[in-house]
Amino acid sequence: MAPPLKKILCIDDEDDILQVATLALEQIGGFEVSSCNSGKAGLEYVCKMPPDLILLDAMMPHMDGPSTLKELRKNPETGIIPVIFMTARVQPEQIQEYIAIGAVGVITKPFDPMTLSKDIALLWEKLHGA
Amino acid sequence: MALDKADLEALLAPLRQKYLVQLKTLLPEIEMIHSHLMEGTCSPKDMEILKYTAHRLFGSGSTYGFVAITKSARALEIELLNSGEPRDLAQLSTAFQTFLEACKDALNSTARES
Numbered sequence: 001m002a003p004p005l006k007k008i009l010c011i012d013d014e015d016d017i018l019q020v021a022t023l024a025l026e027q028i029g030g031f032e033v034s035s036c037n038s039g040k041a042g043l044e045y046v047c048k049m050p051p052d053l054i055l056l057d058a059m060m061p062h063m064d065g066p067s068t069l070k071e072l073r074k075n076p077e078t079g080i081i082p083v084i085f086m087t088a089r090v091q092p093e094q095i096q097e098y099i100a101i102g103a104v105g106v107i108t109k110p111f112d113p114m115t116l117s118k119d120i121a122l123l124w125e126k127l128h129g130a
Numbered sequence: 131m132a133l134d135k136a137d138l139e140a141l142l143a144p145l146r147q148k149y150l151v152q153l154k155t156l157l158p159e160i161e162m163i164h165s166h167l168m169e170g171t172c173s174p175k176d177m178e179i180l181k182y183t184a185h186r187l188f189g190s191g192s193t194y195g196f197v198a199i200t201k202s203a204r205a206l207e208i209e210l211l212n213s214g215e216p217r218d219l220a221q222l223s224t225a226f227q228t229f230l231e232a233c234k235d236a237l238n239s240t241a242r243e244s
Contacts, residue, residue, distance in 0.1 A: 088189030
């Protein structure tokens with residue numbers, strides 16, 4: 001049985017995406033959601049308040065999703081936190097690339113706010129073999 | 131908490147409005163790039179802005195209920211990524227025009243609603 005998923009950190013440079021994802025995950029999924037608008041801010045936040053799961057935008061200026069994931073993995077305490085990428089890069093090979101570097105799943109943009117929580121819960125269950 | 135689609139729509143309404151305000155602000159810049167494209171004076175910076183904008187709006191349009199923005203932004207993005215040099219300007223312009231219309235339709239639909 002999968003452990004309960006409670007705390008999710010969303011990292012995305014687009015405020016409108018952060019707001020709608022937060023609203024959907026809190027109101028529909030019942031999760032506790034925090035958000036950061038850059039990879040750097042996300043890394044700082046994770047060290048202070050480690051979430052159960054990170055929802056990470058793949059394409060961001062300065063530090064993109066893959067670079068942020070790489071930094072997370074360098075620290076043993078943050079390296080074990082599962083990461084799901086959010087991306088508008090929808091080619092199958094691009095999605096495979098994210099899985100290959102350690103993402104546990106990929107949510108494609110544009111996402112449906114109504115089903116976002118369910119999609120994440122399914123990936124969480126899959127991760128834990130439930 | 132069990133929310134149905136109507137509940138979610140109500141919660142999303144203010145964010146949707148904010149999205150449209152941002153779109154309205156963005157539109158003159160996109161239209162200017164379209165003019166540059168038509169006049170043959172489009173700079174590399176214009177193209178970068180256009181690529182970024184198309185990618186961004188592709189990734190967010192449907193989330194806010196603007197399916198036509200997502201579809202046309204994707205078509206434009208593909209056109210921008212695929213077109214080599216010299217670009218097929220007619221094809222690019224058509225994709226660009228469709229994208230502009232989708233953005234304007236979204237803004238007009240909200241104007242009619244309010």
